[in-house]
Amino acid sequence: MERGKLQTIHELLAPDAVAVGEFEDGSKLRGPAEFAAFAQRIRGAFPDMNVVVENVFGADDKVVLRWSGTMTHLGDHLGMPATRKRVQVTE
Numbered sequence: 001m002e003r004g005k006l007q008t009i010h011e012l013l014a015p016d017a018v019a020v021g022e023f024e025d026g027s028k029l030r031g032p033a034e035f036a037a038f039a040q041r042i043r044g045a046f047p048d049m050n051v052v053v054e055n056v057f058g059a060d061d062k063v064v065l066r067w068s069g070t071m072t073h074l075g076d077h078l079g080m081p082a083t084r085k086r087v088q089v090t091e
Contacts, residue, residue, distance in 0.1 A: 004043055009036045021091065044077030046087070054090075067091055 010032045019029040022038055029035045043049060049071040056065050068090040073083045 006036045006039060009039060041077050045073060045075045045082070046071035047074055048072050 013032045013035055015031055017031060017035070019035055019038075020026075022029055029038055049069055051067050051069040054066040054068055056063065058064065068088070070086070070088050072086050076082055
């Protein structure tokens with residue numbers, strides 16, 4: 001999502017795409033609309049998020065993306081008050 005442009009999700013993600021691993025309960029995101037809503041929540045909590053794509057590879061109809069990110073928890077969009085703590089993530 002270059003510079004937070006949600007339209008990029010709709011341009012690049014297949015209509016029948018399924019994303020796994022975004023939620024603690026293991027539920028899946030289906031399609032660009034659900035993924036865009038997820039991205040908006042994350043950006044609301046971490047408006048300064050900077051993501052670097054480390055690796056992308058695929059086989060048949062599956063694609064795996066490894067990314068790292070740095071961000072500060074500045075918004076209340078994830079059901080908890082903002083902590084103002086800096087976060088570093090690799091997924």
